Amino acid sequence: MTRRIAVGALAAGLLLTGCSSGGQVKDPTPVSGATFSSLRIGISFDQPGVGTATVAGESDGVTTGTDAKGFDVDTATYIAKALGVSPDKITWVRADPVDRETLLEQKKVDMVLSSYTINDERAKLIDFAGPYFVAHQDLLIRRNDEELTGPERLEGRTLCAAANTTSAQNVLAKYQGNIALVQPNTFSECVEQLVDGNVDAVTTDDVILAGFAALPKYKGVLKVIGKGFSDEPYGVGLPKGSTELVQKINQILTSYISDGSWQAALENNVGQSGYKIPSPPTPGK
Template sequence: MRTKHSTLAGSIVGILSLGLLTGCGGPGEIRDPTPIATEFTELRIGISFDQPGLGVATEAGEEGGVVIGTDPKGFDVDTALYIAKALGVAPDDVTWVKADPVDREILLEDGEVDMVLSTYTITDERAERVDFAGPYFVAHQDLLIRRNDEELTGPDRLHGRTLCAAANTTSADNVLGQYRGDIALVQPDTFSDCVERLVAGDVDAVTTDDVILAGFAALPEYRGVLRVIGEGFSDEPYGVAVPKGSPELVDLINQALQSYIDDGSWEASLKINVGESGYKLPDPPSPGD
């Protein structure tokens, strides 16, 4: 159901809430929820295409001015699929749209997507333009460095360094707010671009959420090359963003997220997607709080 032609929030009217019951599945598996809505037939969901462990997809061309992806994988993808199934939408009826940090609000405001799950931190400023369900995860901003860098041991050693963070992210805002004048900050459109610059020696560190950095550090090509410092210096609550003025949809998504956590699917997805990186899983959040 594409918001460009019909508002997703508006279609909530008349939805039959069925109560969220989990389907069959053994321990450590991502389970299927029983749908809590009957009015949804399809969804367009914005995700990152280049964040290992969180959101990765293969670009498959453009549709209506946005990039469409196939074969999506990652924790954000698993979370999005669980929500879609809870809303009564089959996986084959989900269209995956590339949502780089610079484009997330625009995609929702222009009606190109129905929701965005792309390591999207809930902030008051963003909540003026979109509505958020969640949080469904709380990350902590950290630093990814070259493994042989023994001088950069934490954020207190950033003076004079060149950092990289994707534009229009809380990661960029945080370091500019805390270290303006002490660091140089490079801001390309994506974190994958930042990681490439780090490996090439063009920047000293990449800064963003620890779980995102863990995903990159776990890639075969970066094992033994990059490492996460492990000194988080912020809280980053991830939310599911939907068009502004969608309170009923927010409530439904929060129901789905609570079931996702309660039936073990949340933990199972994280272990599948980032467990091998050595990243220590945090406690689950409380959606709607």
């Protein structure tokens, strides 16, 4: 159910989507002591360039998918291979922002890679490995909106961000009272409301927004402002108490970055959007 909340100005994120020939994601060296024979991995099903999938079925409150694609998917597949799990033994589970902690707490997934920002409040409920990427919150607007040139021009506007996201929390914490905030469950719903003229801007990570703006149906219709105003470190969400697994995944992510696979995964998934790939973070810090 959509909620409207009065808040202050600002918000968004920018990344990208598309396909480019950016090199090859390598097969990782297996880590010692891996005990998984299969994995259930939570991803976004509706974030172009980051994580998309086609719904395959639903059972016991879990939605599974096929044809998974995106930077998070490539990252998750690399981690799985290093843990001894082949791609055909991965079950992709839809992990909308509102459901991520619940999926982990109820052990319906083994891990979540879903543009999942590491923060202290979430770390009270789950464990994080990473970060493996740092995005920045930005704004997605209609291309013909010449007045909305940045977050400083959001006074009196209506903004949209998915519920239970740091994008929504940032707006609520910093700009309450200056704008109205709509919070559906997914960013794809936000983008639809933007195209329909029901909201003035969508705010989340730049990489996600760039992915939507690069979709053929939105080219010439939407644009990312490109004025990032926050750091959003993406982590691998794990059930609380996964200390040993956190260490192993940080080791895997370090190899992912150092062997060129991280760069290749980003270029292949978001390179065509024109997104400028940043320097990689240091997992475990």
